[in-house]
Amino acid sequence: MAAGILFVGAGAAGCGDDDDEGAEEPSPTQTTATESPAGNRPADPAAAEKQVRENWATFFDPRAPLDEKTKVLENGDRLQPLLQAFSGDQRARQSAAEVTKVTFTSATGAEVTYNLTVQGTTALPNASGVAVLQDNVWKVSVKTLCALVGQSGVEAPGC
Known part of the structure; x- marks a missing residue:
């Protein structure tokens, strides 16, 4: 069921962002439970976490307009054809x-860490993804999108 959950398409291995090239992306089904050291977080962690949660919800909201999803996706302007x-x-x-x-x-x-639902039923519990700060906005990473898309093995532009 997980392979057909979202807009599933290309292989996750080809999905890197320019900032973290070569970095490993957690699998969308893999979770991590580590705490951040004090020096490894934003100046206002509470505000940053709030924005991560809000933007993640917007990106995965089936009712959100495409332009809003584009704003909360890393390099969203370049990936608009994939979103479209x-x-x-x-x-x-x-x-x-x-x-x-x-x-x-x-x-x-x-x-x-998030739960992906389909029609209100949890289809992918405790999924793991990455948020990145780009242009002073916390966004869903390209790696996260491509990892989800990659579960079906179909080629997709941008991944």
Whole structure:
């Protein structure tokens, strides 16, 4: 069921962002439970966590307009064709995510644990993704999107 959850497409191995090239991305089904050292977090962790949670919800909200999803996705302007391609997918229109934990790994990065739901039923519990600070906005990382898309093994532009 997880392979058909979201707008599933390309292989996650080809999905890197320019800032973390070569860095490993947690599997969307793998969770981490580490606490951030005091020096490895934003100046205002509470505000940053709030924005991560809000933007994650927006990105995975099936009712959110494409332009709003683009704003909360790392390099969203470049990935708009990918988002557009899947905006009509029925499974994507039925999917949502609830963030359960945010662990800052640096002042500009965070591991995010979330539950992915389809029609209100948890389909991918305790999934792991990454949020990145880009242009002073906490965004869903390209790696996270591509890891989800990659579960189906279909090629997708941008991943």
